[in-house]
Amino acid sequence: MRLIILLSILFFSCGQNPIDYKIIIDSNDQILTKNSNIKLSLSEVINESESSVSFFLNDKPIESNINLKSAKLGTNEIVAEIINSKSNFTVSKKIDVYTSTNPSLYSYKIINEYFHDISSYTQGLEFHNGFLYESTGLNGFSSLKKLDVFNNKVLEKRFLDNQYFGEGLTIINNKILQLTWKNKIGFIYDLNSLEMLGSFDYEDSIEGWGLANDGKNIFKSDGSERIWILDSETYEEIDFIEVVTNNKKIKDINELEIVDNKIYANSYQLNNDIGLIIDKNTGAVNGVINFKGLRDRVKQHPELDVLNGIAYNKDRKTFFVTGKKWDKIFEIEIFKQ
Numbered sequence: 001m002r003l004i005i006l007l008s009i010l011f012f013s014c015g016q017n018p019i020d021y022k023i024i025i026d027s028n029d030q031i032l033t034k035n036s037n038i039k040l041s042l043s044e045v046i047n048e049s050e051s052s053v054s055f056f057l058n059d060k061p062i063e064s065n066i067n068l069k070s071a072k073l074g075t076n077e078i079v080a081e082i083i084n085s086k087s088n089f090t091v092s093k094k095i096d097v098y099t100s101t102n103p104s105l106y107s108y109k110i111i112n113e114y115f116h117d118i119s120s121y122t123q124g125l126e127f128h129n130g131f132l133y134e135s136t137g138l139n140g141f142s143s144l145k146k147l148d149v150f151n152n153k154v155l156e157k158r159f160l161d162n163q164y165f166g167e168g169l170t171i172i173n174n175k176i177l178q179l180t181w182k183n184k185i186g187f188i189y190d191l192n193s194l195e196m197l198g199s200f201d202y203e204d205s206i207e208g209w210g211l212a213n214d215g216k217n218i219f220k221s222d223g224s225e226r227i228w229i230l231d232s233e234t235y236e237e238i239d240f241i242e243v244v245t246n247n248k249k250i251k252d253i254n255e256l257e258i259v260d261n262k263i264y265a266n267s268y269q270l271n272n273d274i275g276l277i278i279d280k281n282t283g284a285v286n287g288v289i290n291f292k293g294l295r296d297r298v299k300q301h302p303e304l305d306v307l308n309g310i311a312y313n314k315d316r317k318t319f320f321v322t323g324k325k326w327d328k329i330f331e332i333e334i335f336k337q
Contacts, residue, residue: 020043020044021042021043021044021080021082021091022042022043022044022091022093023040023041023042023043023078023080023091023092023093024040024041024042024043025038025039025040025078025093025095026038026039026040026041027039031098031246031247032068032095032096032097032098033068033097033098033099033100033246034068034069034071034073034097034099034100035067035068035069035100036067036068036097037065037066037067037068038065038066038068039064039065040055040062040064040065040066040078040080041064042080042082042091051082051083051084052082052083052084053080053081053082053083054080054081054083055078055079055080055081056078056079056080056081057070057071057076057077057078058071058072058076058077059079068097071095071097072097072241072242072282072283073097073098073099073241073242073244073282073283073284074096074097074225074226074241074242074243074244074249074283075094075095075096075242076094076095076096076097077092077093077094077095078092078093078094078095079091079092080092096244096249097244098244098245098246098247098248099244099245099246099284099285100246101246102245102246103245103246103276103277103285103286103287103288104286104287104288104336104337105287105288105290105336105337106275106277106287106288106289106290106334106335106336106337107289107290107334107335107337108289108290108291108294108319108332108333108334108335109332109333109335110330110331110332111318111331111332111333112330112331113297113328113329113330113331114149114150114152114320114328114329114330114331115149115152115327115328115329116322116326116327116328116329117154117327118299118301118325118326118327119141119325120134120136120143120145120324120325121136121137121138121141121305121324121325122134122135122136122137122308122309122322122323122324122325122326123135123136123137123166123167123168123169123179123210123255123308123309123324124167124168124169124170124178124179124210124211124255124309125255125257125309125310125311125320125321125322126169126170126171126212126257126311127311127312127313127314127320128171128191130315131146131147131148131155132146132147132148132149132311132320132329133145133146133147133169133171133176134147134169134309135166135167135168135169135178135179136166137165137166137167137181137324138165138166139162139163139164139165140162141159142159142160142164142165142166142180143157143158143159143160143166144157144158144160144166144169144176144178144189144194145157145158146194149320149329156193156194157194158189158194158196160180160187163183164180164183164185165180165181165182165183166178166179166180166181167179167180167181167207167208167209167210167211168208168209168210168211168212168220168221168254168255168256169211170211170212170213170218170256171191171213172213172215172218172232173232173233174190174191174192175188175189175190175191175197176188176189176190176191176194177189177200177211177218177235178211179208179209179210179211179220180208181207181208181209182207182208183208184201184202184207184208185199185200185201185202185208186199186200186201186202186208186235187199188200200235202222202237203236203237204228204237205220205222205226205228205237205240206222206223206224207222207223208220208222209221209222209223209253209254209255209268210253210254210255210256210265210266211256212256212257212258212263213232213258214258214261214280216232217229217230217231217232217238218230218231218232218235219256219258219263219280220237220256221253221254221256221265223251223252223253223254223268224251224252224253225242225243225244225249225250225251225253226240226241226242226243226253227240227241227242227243227253227256227263227278227283228240229241241280241281241282241283242283243265243276243278243283243285244283244284244285245284245285250267250276250285251267252267252268253265253266253267253268253276254266254267254268254308255308255309255310256310257310257311257312257319258280259312261279261280261281262277262278262279262280262286263276263277263278263279263280264276264277264278264289264310264312264319264334265277265278265310266306266307266308266309266310268306268308272295272306272307273290273291273292273293273294273295273307274288274289274290274291275288275289275291275307275310276288276289277289287336289334290337291307291321294307294321294323294330295307295323295326297328297330298323298326298327298328299326299327301325303325304323304324304325304326305323305324305325306323306324307321307322307323308322308323308324309321309322309323309329313331316331318331318332318333319331319332319333319334320332
């Protein structure tokens, strides 16, 4: 009996919750946004003369009645810390916060059509100094290519070892970075020679999907609703945003391109004809691009796959898009409907 009492005291004093406390969130809004007001309480009443409770939102102290303007879009964690003379323990609850506005609708206009290798399982596209760089996938066929798309020339090409499934790429600090899918490793190449210089490991991100950069940081998708932010020198994952609309999170974020602080992205499973325009600072989906009709303009064959690959040409102020095993690259303008 004495042993049971001793274990109970140890359990209690180590910060465990002896009672099934839960955080109760009261709000007039069924879908929480950064404009929502919430009231926090506990499922069990505490004796305020003997105990105190403090609330935290993403590790920052908050009042029990707050506006969610300081929350981030996507998943947030609320923690209640209960303190009395005998113990100190915490309980937590996660909430999802969404945008307060519907995304705008966008369409496209075809400016030109260019040749694209129909065998290329395109995973990433990016322009640099007038040349188009492409990463392709599939084990045994994954490659990195430097293209003169305007004259239909392959200037350089490197294949990955058969064990690697190539994914997205981006160019920063005179280096090309290329992801692999499930190997949790990315490769670093010299921009001029395409010779491999080294590699970097993934950390908390699940897989390698898309890459882009804004000149300062690198943005990496991993097939979830998260887009990870990487240090451009060490390639460490320093933060992430979650991609959300006014009522849901968007998963399967794939190829990325950044233009004017906006991330243009393909979503692999959302819809084969849909692109997204995402605020790179918050993850809010501000626009949806209807690419319907593009896939109908390429050669139809049994291995034809989804739209994937989007690159912005700064000189021409146009986008270049293609897909997995498409025989064309389309130069397009994107405009608001």
